Amino acid sequence: MALASRAIGYTRTAIALHWVVALGIFGAFSLGLYMHELPLSPTKLKLYSYHKWAGVTIFLLMLARLAWRATHPAPPLPGHMPRWQRLAAHSIHHLLYLLILAIPLTGWLMSSAKGFQTVWFGVLPLPDLLDKNKELGETLAEVHEALNFGMAALVIAHVGAAVKHHLVDRDDVLARMLPFLNRAAQ
Amino acid sequence: MRKTLALVLAALLPCAAAAAEVGAVQADKSRIAFVSRQMGVPVDGEFRKFTVQLSFDPAKPEAGRAQIDIDMASIDAGSAEANEEVVGKNWFHVKQFPKASFVSTSVKPLGGGKFEVAGKLTIRDKTRDVQAPFAMTAQGANVQFDGSFIIKRADFGIGQGVWADFDTVANDVQIKFKVVAGAKK
Ligand code: HEM
Ligand code: HEM
Numbered sequence: 001m002a003l004a005s006r007a008i009g010y011t012r013t014a015i016a017l018h019w020v021v022a023l024g025i026f027g028a029f030s031l032g033l034y035m036h037e038l039p040l041s042p043t044k045l046k047l048y049s050y051h052k053w054a055g056v057t058i059f060l061l062m063l064a065r066l067a068w069r070a071t072h073p074a075p076p077l078p079g080h081m082p083r084w085q086r087l088a089a090h091s092i093h094h095l096l097y098l099l100i101l102a103i104p105l106t107g108w109l110m111s112s113a114k115g116f117q118t119v120w121f122g123v124l125p126l127p128d129l130l131d132k133n134k135e136l137g138e139t140l141a142e143v144h145e146a147l148n149f150g151m152a153a154l155v156i157a158h159v160g161a162a163v164k165h166h167l168v169d170r171d172d173v174l175a176r177m178l179p180f181l182n183r184a185a186q
Numbered sequence: 187m188r189k190t191l192a193l194v195l196a197a198l199l200p201c202a203a204a205a206a207e208v209g210a211v212q213a214d215k216s217r218i219a220f221v222s223r224q225m226g227v228p229v230d231g232e233f234r235k236f237t238v239q240l241s242f243d244p245a246k247p248e249a250g251r252a253q254i255d256i257d258m259a260s261i262d263a264g265s266a267e268a269n270e271e272v273v274g275k276n277w278f279h280v281k282q283f284p285k286a287s288f289v290s291t292s293v294k295p296l297g298g299g300k301f302e303v304a305g306k307l308t309i310r311d312k313t314r315d316v317q318a319p320f321a322m323t324a325q326g327a328n329v330q331f332d333g334s335f336i337i338k339r340a341d342f343g344i345g346q347g348v349w350a351d352f353d354t355v356a357n358d359v360q361i362k363f364k365v366v367a368g369a370k371k
Contacts, residue, residue: 040271042354049225115230115264122226132230 008075009176017065018177021100024058025155029148052111052118056126059104066097078171089161092154099151106144113137208329209368211238215328217364218256222263222339223356231268235260238365242293242331244322247301250293254363256286276346283310291315299323303333309342320363329369334362 010018028051035047077086111118112128114137119125130136165173166181175181219232235257242250258280263272273280290305300321307316320333338357339345345355 040267042348042351045224045354049227116224117227119225119227125227 010075011068011072013068014065014072014074015177015179017061017068021058021061021065024054024061025100025151028054028058029152032148048116049122052107053121055104055107056118056120059101062097062100062104075176078165078169078173080169080171092158092161096151096154096158099147099154103144103147103151106140106147110137110140110144113140207241207243211240212328212366212368213237215364215366217362218254219362219364221360221362223358225354226356229264231261231263233257233260234262240365240367242322242367244299247293247295250290250301250303252288252290252293252303252305252365254288258284258286276349277344279310286310288316307337307342309344312342314341318361318363324369325366327369328366331363331365331367334360336360 031047031051031054035044035051038044038047077089081089108118108126109130112130113133115132117125117128162174162177165171166175172182213236216236216238217232218236219230221228221230223229233256237255239253240251242252258278259273261269261272261278261280263269272278278286286307286309288305288307290303292305293301293303295301296319300319302317302319304315304317306313314337316335316337318333318335320331323330323332336358339355339359340350340352340357344359349355
């Protein structure tokens, strides 16, 4: 059982990318909420830049993650799961992938529309795909925010499901993404 | 008002007829903009209200004169939040210093339709000597003057207190001007 599940488990790279991206998103999300409320100050300007750099980095990691995922299939879900749960798991995973790409993209477009170019780590300027346009910038900020709250809701469901698998179903779904749980699960 | 005044003055000046002196400045086509650097990223801004008085004859550039007065409350620093901030004490302190001005002291030709104007730039309560190269080009029935120069914001006390450091907002600020005037024979 342990052997079989390991053989068809996530690769180390997939696991590493999952957690690095997850940590990055928790960071960028909290920073986004915090910086948005600050009155204008040098600190605010710095945090906005850090947020944008982090967001672009997450986007690139996400591209790597998708490329990896395309060539390394995920292990099948445990057989005991009813159809609706499989469907829910797959839908949420797909939506999360979509959102982790859409959120940085809207951030980038928003910055261009607001007239503040994104220069990755202060070194690599990203092209401005949109001309400066105040209204569009504000709309994109709202889209960025709405997508973020959508993602937060999905992540809560995602984490809830993972914990339920571990504690209620007592299967290896959480452990295969969090290998140090392996022993505890058996 | 200023435009009419300039026109009347130009008509009254006897020598104006003889020289290829440029005509009245067209404020709506002219532009005074600036580029600041925030966290290394260039951010565009401009002043929406200003007046330009100009007398310039490319055949006698040394006799040229210009005065620009800027209504500092008309600043657009790139975002609503920045606009609120920069009129305040730490930046332009617009309540106390509502105007900035540039008064030329000399113009010299650089050749090839290019010139350099030197003059005194006053922002807040600080006056500094500046030089700006500019080009003069014909634009249909008008002539256009384009130029730019760099100022150090600290020289004028722009950005004090928490903003005094240059690590978020750079000291160098580029000023760009485009002045359009009627071509008058
Ligand atoms: C996965 C990556 C990202 C996450 C999780 C994220 C998250 C957030 C969150 C939660 C907010 C606060 C929304 C609000 O309260 O209004 C925010 C704001 C913002 N984000 Fe992102 N963001 C990401 C990527 C980016 C990128 C790549 C850029 C730009 C290149 C960017 C630019 C901005 C800007 C400029 C704001 C402020 C909007 C405003 O002031 O109205 N974000 N982000
Ligand atoms: C921002 C946060 C997160 C995002 C965007 C995210 C996204 C994803 C995605 C897209 C997958 C599907 C991988 C695939 O099969 O292709 C996945 C798998 C997984 N995630 Fe997350 N995740 C996040 C946070 C978390 C957290 C905090 C936990 C744990 C409590 C967790 C536990 C898992 C587990 C156990 C799997 C494997 C599911 C399976 O084996 O089928 N994730 N995650």
